[in-house]
Amino acid sequence: MSARPRLRSTLLRSLLLAAALLTLAACSTLNAVNAYLGNDVAFTAPQLQQSLNRNFPKRYEKLGGLVAVTLMNPRLTIPDDGDRLRLDFDIALAALGSRPSGRFTLTSALRYDAASQGLHLRDPRIDYVDVPQLGGVMTGASRELLNAWLSDYANQEPVYRFDNSLLDKLGSRRIGSTQIEHGRVVVHLDR
Template sequence: MNVRPMLSRLAACTVLLAAAIGAQAAPTVSGRQLSVGAADVQQYLDGSFPRTQDALGGLIVMTMSHPQLALPQGNRLDLGFDVALGTAGSAPAPLGKVKLSSGLRYDAQTQGFHLEQPTVDDFTPANNGGKLDSRTRGLLNAWLDDYARREPIYRIDPSVAAVLGALQVQSAQVENGKLVVNFNQDLGKLIPAGVLGR
């Protein structure tokens, strides 16, 4: 009996299980406030990129990859990612790295934190002399608007979000290196013990 394939499968299952447990990292609750740390948000982003944006009926494809989150002091988050541009049928060529800043909102429909009014703050070209021309900037802004509207940068676990859905959101912001949402009721009384970190 060949043990090697069985050990390989066992190792793969262990890695998948660890990834699944890590992906379900619990937010922290304190009174009416629920917060998520930067490392958990980064892990979520790593799993949801790369992303693509088609333009001109698919003639141009823009790919965003390698997201890098920072939660500095203040009420806006920083997010950077690599941008590549390709035409239909061709491999995307690296364009550069985009850095943006954004406010934050919590959407009960998607059960997640979303970018709010993101702005492109900086662009570092992949090649000397490269630049973010007006057409590419327009594509990027269109993707950002769509992404901010539809896709969360972090989604709350459905079992927790089901409880939160009945509550009113009072505010969402970046605070002390975390994404924070404040509700109108004490969460500790509504969410079963052991579901959230404290």
């Protein structure tokens, strides 16, 4: 075989191989997009944690600032086998000159809110409070302030806000239920 036909043969094989690789790459990209926009969109704990980190610390006041609570350092975990995520916070209280601090834990399901285009706490519950200077428990005014914050936060502020690129990809699809499944937050889409 002369050099010219051998070169053509090698060039043709290279072109066929390149075309096959491009086809495979396109198929895998298409499958990734279809999986992403299948019947659900999933979020991991690190994605939600990054959103929380941008929004804390927060300070809430009552009685003209005589009683205040500052929430810092949110730590989010999603259980593999539960239906509620867990949020741990460091807390600093300020009331009538005293400044006790500690931590607390809440658990909650999540819901999608179309107005904020984000995931909000649903049925949050304070599971644990540890404020050593107060004997490990909170006073009535401090607990009332923390519960008021929790109610306000659940209604007003998302734990995670959908970004424009995700909303563009969702297009006209409607958000259905939001569930915690296998260590992820899964937003099911309606057709």
